[in-house]
Structure formats: C-alpha cells, structure tokens
Amino acid sequence: MGFNTSLLHGAAVNDKFGATQPPIYQVSAFSHDSAETLEKVFANRSPGFSYSRIGNPTVDSFEKRIAALEGGIGAVACSSGMSAVTMALLNILKAGDEVIAGAGLFGGTIELFADLKQFGITARFVDEVTAECIEPLINERTRAVFTELIGNPKLDVVDIKSVSEVCHANGIPLLIDSTTATPYLVRPFEHGADIVVHSASKYINGGGNSIAGIIIDSGKFKWDSEKFPAFDGYKIFGKFAYLAKLRNGFWRNAGACISPFNAYMCSVGLETLGLRMERICCNAKALAEHLQTLDGVTVNYPALEASPYHGLVQSQFGGRGGGILTIRAGSREKAFRLINSLKYALIATNIGDIRTLVIHTASTIYLHATDEQREKAGVYDDTIRVSVGIEDINDLNPFI
Ligand SMILES: *Cc1c(COP(=O)(O)O)cnc(C)c1O
Numbered sequence: 001m002g003f004n005t006s007l008l009h010g011a012a013v014n015d016k017f018g019a020t021q022p023p024i025y026q027v028s029a030f031s032h033d034s035a036e037t038l039e040k041v042f043a044n045r046s047p048g049f050s051y052s053r054i055g056n057p058t059v060d061s062f063e064k065r066i067a068a069l070e071g072g073i074g075a076v077a078c079s080s081g082m083s084a085v086t087m088a089l090l091n092i093l094k095a096g097d098e099v100i101a102g103a104g105l106f107g108g109t110i111e112l113f114a115d116l117k118q119f120g121i122t123a124r125f126v127d128e129v130t131a132e133c134i135e136p137l138i139n140e141r142t143r144a145v146f147t148e149l150i151g152n153p154k155l156d157v158v159d160i161k162s163v164s165e166v167c168h169a170n171g172i173p174l175l176i177d178s179t180t181a182t183p184y185l186v187r188p189f190e191h192g193a194d195i196v197v198h199s200a201s202k203y204i205n206g207g208g209n210s211i212a213g214i215i216i217d218s219g220k221f222k223w224d225s226e227k228f229p230a231f232d233g234y235k236i237f238g239k240f241a242y243l244a245k246l247r248n249g250f251w252r253n254a255g256a257c258i259s260p261f262n263a264y265m266c267s268v269g270l271e272t273l274g275l276r277m278e279r280i281c282c283n284a285k286a287l288a289e290h291l292q293t294l295d296g297v298t299v300n301y302p303a304l305e306a307s308p309y310h311g312l313v314q315s316q317f318g319g320r321g322g323g324i325l326t327i328r329a330g331s332r333e334k335a336f337r338l339i340n341s342l343k344y345a346l347i348a349t350n351i352g353d354i355r356t357l358v359i360h361t362a363s364t365i366y367l368h369a370t371d372e373q374r375e376k377a378g379v380y381d382d383t384i385r386v387s388v389g390i391e392d393i394n395d396l397n398p399f400i
C-alpha cells in the first residue's frame with residue numbers, strides 16, 4: 001500500500017453499519033448488560049469500554065490509524081501535544097532521573113523540563129542532538145534522550161540512526177517528537193526510534209481545528225529492571241509494557257485523554273496528510289528558494305542546498321524538507337514590517353495549518369525564554385517563522 005492509500009485503508013474503520021468514518025461517540029460512560037461484564041471490562045479481561053477518560057471507540061479508531069501509519073504496536077491519544085510529551089516522559093521517569101534533550105526544542109517542552117525540576121527530574125541540554133554530543137552526557141542516572149526530529153523553530157534535523165545506536169548501547173530509549181516531520185517525511189521507528197510523539201494539533205489535523213496529541217510505541221525497547229524498576233509490574237504485557245503502564249497509570253490518572261470530537265476531527269484530517277504535505281513541501285521549497293535571492297534576507301530551510309542538513313534531508317526524508325522555514329529580516333523593525341505587509345499569511349501562533357501562518361518568534365513563543373535559550377533555538381530579534389500552507393504559490397511568492 002502506498003502512503004496515501006494507507007491513510008484511507010491502513011487501519012480500516014470497523015463499524016457495524018458500514019460508516020466510512022468512525023462515528024463520534026460523544027459520551028462519558030458505556031453501560032453493560034450485567035455487573036459481571038462491567039467487572040471484566042474493568043479488569044481488562046473483556047474488550048469494551050467503561051468511561052471515556054479510560055477509553056472511547058472514536059479515540060480508539062484514531063489511535064489505531066496513527067499506530068498503523070507510524071508502524072508502531074499501539075498508540076495513546078492525549079488532550080494536547082504537550083500532554084503527549086509530558087505523559088511519554090513521565091511514564092518512564094522518577095525523581096533522581098536525567099533526560100538528555102535538544103536545546104532547540106519547542107518552547108513549551110523547554111518550559112516543561114523546567115517544571116519537572118521540582119520533582120527531581122533533570123534535563124541536560126545539548127546544542128545539537130548528535131551521537132558525539134549526547135554520549136559524554138550519558139551517566140548512570142540517564143533514562144532517556146528526547147528530541148524533535150526537525151526542531152521547531154530551529155529547524156535542525158536529527159540523524160535518528162546514529163543517535164539511537166548510542167542510546168541503545170547505553171540501555172536508554174530514544175523519544176522523538178515528530179510533529180514537524182510527520183510520517184509523510186519519515187517513520188522514525190524504521191531508523192531506530194523507540195517512542196514517537198506528535199502534537200496532532202498541527203499537520204495530523206491539518207485544518208487547525210483541534211488541540212490534540214498522540215504517543216506511539218515501537219514495542220522494541222527492552223525495559224530493563226535495574227534502570228526501569230517501575231516496569232516490573234508490567235512484564236506480563238511483554239512488548240506492550242510501555243503502553244500498558246501508560247494506559248493503566250499516569251495517563252489515565254492525570255486525566256490526559258482527548259475528547260472524542262477532537263479525535264474525530266484529527267481522524268478526518270489525517271486522511272489528506274499525504275496530499276497536504278506534498279503540496280506544503282513543494283510550496284515551502286519554492287518559497288525558500290525565492291526568498292534567499294532577496295537582498296538582506298537569510299533563509300533557513302533544511303531542504304535548501306545551502307543547509308547543513310541538506311544531505312540528511314535527502315537520505316532520511318527522501319528530499320522532503322517539511323513545511324516550516326525561518327527568515328532573518330535584518331532587524332526587528334524590518335521583521336515586523338514584513339509580517340504586517342503580507343497579503344494572505346495569517347499572523348498566528350500555530351504550525352501545520354493548510355493556511356500559511358507567520359510569527360515573530362522572539363516576541364511571542366520565545367517571549368519568556370532567556371537570551372541563551374533563544375540563541376540556542378535559533379531565535380533572534382529579526383527571526384520570522386513561516387508555516388507554509390497549500391495556497392497557490394503565486395499568491396505566496398509576492399510574500400516580500
Ligand atoms: C505545537 C508543538 C507541541 C505542543 O503541542 P500542543 O498540541 O500545542 O500542546 C509540541 N512539540 C512541537 C514540535 C510542536 O510544534
């Protein structure tokens with residue numbers, strides 16, 4: 001099955017009336033014929049649903065579709081991308097543990113790591129997530145490496161294979177936030193990643209109409225008792241240990257579930273991911289090539305020949321550079337003037353919409369960051385982030 005076919009038929013909707021879309025089960029609870037049946041559902045001895053914070057058929061269908069697309073053994077949908085990042089990490093971390101993370105991460109994730117300090121969890125940041133940079137930071141307390149595949153907004157690209165090899169040689173999993181790459185560019189499990197998370201609010205949904213997140217497990221990582229003693233009680237689940245622990249533990253008890261309606265919206269959006277990404281990548285490349293010919297403007301887009309990640313984009317992403325580019329306009333004033341002069345691009349803090357969106361990063365999404373954090377994320381006073389949409393390229397080209 002090709003990518004676009006798999007979006008429609010990869011994990012088919014299994015509805016007794018033949019509905020072509022998973023119906024929206026917008027309910028809190030599910031009733032059962034007898035006390036015995038509900039007992040079995042609660043004890044995971046019988047399939048079925050009891051309460052939508054724990055499981056819901058619409059959500060289940062969305063999870064199965066994403067798991068199939070990423071080539072994972074299962075997925076757990078969450079209320080937001082941030083909740084997916086939080087749950088994916090807290091499912092394996094405890095006080096005293098360390099995580100190695102990229103310094104150029106999404107602002108919310110950087111702030112999350114600061115929040116986790118009070119619980120005794122320490123993040124060690126590396127300027128670049130490469131095998132060489134992470135290896136010296138690994139010690140007996142390290143429990144995970146967390147990175148974005150294409151940093152938002154830094155747009156640095158991670159070589160999954162070499163980084164995962166270092167992780168596995170040290171008995172720790174590689175967690176990847178693949179929001180900006182999407183499965184259209186790459187399936188990270190095929191290159192050695194262990195857990196993938198997405199902010200489904202972005203490209204998976206595509207229409208900018210729901211906040212949502214999802215965690216997918218490759219099922220390949222071996223959770224060793226010494227490093228991950230909390231997994232001991234989940235050994236009976238075999239390769240499903242991570243997902244079982246997540247579902248029966250922190251995710252359920254923190255109440256991180258997605259609403260059935262948002263799962264439905266993301267499920268519908270997902271079906272056109274291939275078409276949208278094809279167009280978006282094409283538009284982004286054309287726009288980046290046009291912008292880099294302009295005086296006083298520098299463009300950062302991983303698929304450009306001048307990008308240090310050009311080779312990796314070819315080998316890992318089949319030449320596709322994704323939908324985000326950043327521009328340095330020369331000064332903050334020029335950046336503001338440029339943003340205000342745009343005809344169709346919306347000034348908004350989001351990415352992955354079918355509409356082109358622009359934002360001045362330093363004064364918005366990096367407002368609360370330190371100068372050092374900004375610099376490490378490639379955020380300068382004159383940086384504009386563009387999330388390219390599916391408009392006709394001629395309407396985007398006069399962008400400047
Ligand atoms: C948006 C985003 C998030 C957070 O997702 P929400 O759905 O807004 O909570 C996390 N990681 C990346 C790379 C993002 O772009």
